[in-house]
Amino acid sequence: MLTTAFTKTFGVRHPIVQGGMQWVGRAELVAAVANSGALGMITALTQPTPEDLAEEIARTRELTDQPFGVNLTILPAITPPPYDEYRHVIIDSGIKIVETAGSNPGPHLSQFHAAGVKVLHKCTSVRHAVKAQTLGVDGISIDGFECAGHPGEDDVPGLVLIAAAAEQISIPMIASGGFADARGLVAALALGADGINMGTRFMCTEESPIHRNIKEAIVAATEVDTELIFRSLRNTARVARNSVSREVVEILSNGGQFEDVRDLVAGARGRTVYENGDPEAGIWTVGTAQGLIHDIPTVGDLVDRMIAESEALIAERLVGVLDPINA
Numbered sequence: 001m002l003t004t005a006f007t008k009t010f011g012v013r014h015p016i017v018q019g020g021m022q023w024v025g026r027a028e029l030v031a032a033v034a035n036s037g038a039l040g041m042i043t044a045l046t047q048p049t050p051e052d053l054a055e056e057i058a059r060t061r062e063l064t065d066q067p068f069g070v071n072l073t074i075l076p077a078i079t080p081p082p083y084d085e086y087r088h089v090i091i092d093s094g095i096k097i098v099e100t101a102g103s104n105p106g107p108h109l110s111q112f113h114a115a116g117v118k119v120l121h122k123c124t125s126v127r128h129a130v131k132a133q134t135l136g137v138d139g140i141s142i143d144g145f146e147c148a149g150h151p152g153e154d155d156v157p158g159l160v161l162i163a164a165a166a167e168q169i170s171i172p173m174i175a176s177g178g179f180a181d182a183r184g185l186v187a188a189l190a191l192g193a194d195g196i197n198m199g200t201r202f203m204c205t206e207e208s209p210i211h212r213n214i215k216e217a218i219v220a221a222t223e224v225d226t227e228l229i230f231r232s233l234r235n236t237a238r239v240a241r242n243s244v245s246r247e248v249v250e251i252l253s254n255g256g257q258f259e260d261v262r263d264l265v266a267g268a269r270g271r272t273v274y275e276n277g278d279p280e281a282g283i284w285t286v287g288t289a290q291g292l293i294h295d296i297p298t299v300g301d302l303v304d305r306m307i308a309e310s311e312a313l314i315a316e317r318l319v320g321v322l323d324p325i326n327a
Helices: 005-010 027-036 050-063 083-092 106-114 126-135 158-166 182-191 212-220 243-253 267-276 288-292 299-320
Strands: 016-018 039-043 068-074 097-102 118-123 139-143 173-176 196-198 226-229 237-240
Touching: 005 118, 005 139, 016 027, 027 039, 027 050, 027 068, 027 299, 039 050, 050 068, 050 083, 068 083, 083 106, 097 106, 106 118, 118 126, 126 139, 126 158, 139 158, 158 173, 158 182, 173 182, 182 196, 182 299, 226 243
Parallel strands: 016 039, 016 196, 039 068, 068 097, 097 118, 118 139, 139 173, 173 196
Antiparallel strands: 226 237
């Protein structure tokens, strides 16, 4: 058993989190992660309305009696989602763990804490992690450049970012971006994190609610089969390399603006990829960790394997490199 400040604070058996993923963080996957002893997260904005979120929370509770949380990603928009209503549903449903991401979690903290909800905030830089810690969040998820989705604009990979954050963060911290197996978990612990967050690896499990073709595409891909889109717009996102993402990169590299690629990057097209299984149908999110994924296990088998291999790495390989004479 790997016991860390994260497992103690957030009340889970294993220091592994399935972070919020649009269209993917649904009841079947979240419950499977919770039942494995890791921490699963429902993605609030996957649900069209706050009422739908309440139903998804109830559906998850039918599948597990273990702790799970809800991801609430807060992003600027011309017509923003009703964040306050989603927050009220989370509290009224008795959820005790929330993962926030995107913008400042400050406006939501007092109500979450008043309801006994612990907040894990995802950041892509040390300065934002320090700010969130100052605001009073209960944990940090530090997101390196390897990640799927939005890695920020600093381009700092996890090997440096995790260690740099560990020097300034005193609350529980998990590492995100590029994690897919026991080697990554042990490395994150060595760098000063208290656990890891995985997205792409959990996408590629039996319980993941995406088409089998997409899971097989992840297995077949390598660590270089992603594209960084929106670089020129200072809103970088890492997505799967396909004909659509290559076209987006080309248009923007030649001086195009968001309006020129709006139809190509439409979220509805990305959802179709996951539902219908055509990896060329639109933009879809995946991280460089796909280069470390070689199978499609059940969530339970994946987590059991990772914990067993992590314990073996620590107890055998790492201890084995110590010189017993000079230790």
